[in-house]
Amino acid sequence: MAVANPDTRSIDHVDEDASHDVPYHVILWNDPVTPMQVVVLVLKRVFGFDGPTATELMLVAHEKGKVVVWTGSRDKAVHYSIQLGTAGLQSTVGRDG
Amino acid sequence: MPGGRRSAPGPLPIRRQGERIVVELPRRVRRFVEESAEAVRRSVDDPSAPAFARLYGRLDESAVHGDPLVTLERQTVIDEVCRIVTESARKDRLSDAEADAWLRVLGMAVALVAATAGLATDDDVERLDPGRARHLDLLRSLQLLVAQSLDPTLTR
Numbered sequence: 001m002a003v004a005n006p007d008t009r010s011i012d013h014v015d016e017d018a019s020h021d022v023p024y025h026v027i028l029w030n031d032p033v034t035p036m037q038v039v040v041l042v043l044k045r046v047f048g049f050d051g052p053t054a055t056e057l058m059l060v061a062h063e064k065g066k067v068v069v070w071t072g073s074r075d076k077a078v079h080y081s082i083q084l085g086t087a088g089l090q091s092t093v094g095r096d097g
Numbered sequence: 098m099p100g101g102r103r104s105a106p107g108p109l110p111i112r113r114q115g116e117r118i119v120v121e122l123p124r125r126v127r128r129f130v131e132e133s134a135e136a137v138r139r140s141v142d143d144p145s146a147p148a149f150a151r152l153y154g155r156l157d158e159s160a161v162h163g164d165p166l167v168t169l170e171r172q173t174v175i176d177e178v179c180r181i182v183t184e185s186a187r188k189d190r191l192s193d194a195e196a197d198a199w200l201r202v203l204g205m206a207v208a209l210v211a212a213t214a215g216l217a218t219d220d221d222v223e224r225l226d227p228g229r230a231r232h233l234d235l236l237r238s239l240q241l242l243v244a245q246s247l248d249p250t251l252t253r
Binding site for chain 2: 037
């Protein structure tokens with residue numbers, strides 16, 4: 001069985017391990033303009049949260065200014081952050097909540 | 098994050114009816130929705146605009162910033178939802194996918210207003226000039242109507 005381009009495979013493997021070893025957070029920031037119900041709905045649709053979970057996260061962001069809404073690989077965190085951003089919600093990706 | 102509007106008597110102008118979402122909006126409001134999609138679409142192309150950093154700024158301190166794949170994914174989503182809204186703005190019935198695009202475009206339009214007017218606090222919103230305040234109120238009212246049609250369990 002031929003092994004195609006083993007160098008590339010090795011690089012991919014290192015990147016994949018690194019992304020799994022270091023958890024990234026998606027941090028949702030409060031904003032004064034988006035209605036609370038809309039924030040709840042977007043959290044439910046993007047992350048699949050149930051209503052109480054999404055509502056609690058929205059309220060923490062509202063009261064504290066920000067909240068960690070998801071933790072995991074960097075690639076997924078970036079994807080989720082883009083999904084929030086393209087619904088008008090401000091978020092960042094980072095290692096510190 | 099402000100609370101929502103109170104429900105008005107009579108049928109809502111955007112509401113779920115079975116598998117579809119009924120839209121009964123005046124022509125000028127539909128035009129407003131189209132213009133909002135156009136404004137969001139234009140904002141992607143202007144890095145010097147005040148809203149650009151708010152909508153498309155860096156996601157983190159790593160190499161994500163400037164990553165062409167991230168830029169491409171974001172641009173693809175924005176292009177797609179703006180296209181869907183432009184094509185469905187005159188329809189009387191929306192699918193859930195179309196309503197989801199409306200929700201996204203209206204959300205980004207709200208963020209555009211916030212960035213352009215420098216709205217960072219509730220007091221900033223209170224001090225908005227009447228014209229921008231009406232613009233923002235209409236966007237948020239439409240946002241809530243679309244949100245409630247997509248998820249009737251949301252509180253009003």
